[in-house]
Amino acid sequence: MTKNFEILLVDVDRTLYPFECNVWDAIGERIHDFIHLKLGLSKEEARQLRLSLRERYPTTWQGLNEEYDIDKDEYLRFVHEVDLTSLLPPNPALPGLFAALPQKKIVFTNSTRYHAGRVLDYFSIKPYFSDIIDVTMISPYTKFEREAFPLALEYLGNPAPEGCVMIDDEESIIDNAVASGMQGVLVNAAPQQNGHSHVQIPSINFLAEALARLSE
Numbered sequence: 001m002t003k004n005f006e007i008l009l010v011d012v013d014r015t016l017y018p019f020e021c022n023v024w025d026a027i028g029e030r031i032h033d034f035i036h037l038k039l040g041l042s043k044e045e046a047r048q049l050r051l052s053l054r055e056r057y058p059t060t061w062q063g064l065n066e067e068y069d070i071d072k073d074e075y076l077r078f079v080h081e082v083d084l085t086s087l088l089p090p091n092p093a094l095p096g097l098f099a100a101l102p103q104k105k106i107v108f109t110n111s112t113r114y115h116a117g118r119v120l121d122y123f124s125i126k127p128y129f130s131d132i133i134d135v136t137m138i139s140p141y142t143k144f145e146r147e148a149f150p151l152a153l154e155y156l157g158n159p160a161p162e163g164c165v166m167i168d169d170e171e172s173i174i175d176n177a178v179a180s181g182m183q184g185v186l187v188n189a190a191p192q193q194n195g196h197s198h199v200q201i202p203s204i205n206f207l208a209e210a211l212a213r214l215s216e
């Protein structure tokens, strides 16, 4: 049923685990901890500095690099070192789900390769993914910009876009994928807002059914 598609581009955060898991809040706390430890500020001063940097730069990291010459790898590694065990419920169905899908599977994330790798490891699904396209590889864009999708396709050796399926929890990202000629599956229980009627599933556990619907 699903043989029409060659490549599955799979988002990580809030796609591989439930929307309400607070991984981003935990990473935010790690950012405050990093600023506190690195710059010798109080926790509250660190919080204020992050807010101020976010007003002036696209990301906290860019502000820290510009104004304090902070090492990017050290920062990214530190802030993503969150305790996934306490944040994400186990999902023992995931390895079998991805093992059974014949398509080439690639992570496509607005986060970092390091964080994506940790989440894949947590769910024991890393062996089923052949590569990770992270935010540094689509710079200066993110998946929220359409320009990111041709860059991802180019990285993959320019496969036919219609043979690629973007699987993501963000409706605007699925919109961008479809506008780039790809197919899309929205993983989100909330009703769609913009009338695009994307194929939608409430959890990644229904991915095989969604791909079958796409190929009908």
Ligand SMILES: [Mg+2]
Residues within 6 Å of the ligand: 011, 012, 013, 014, 015, 168, 169, 170
């Ligand atoms: Mg996401």
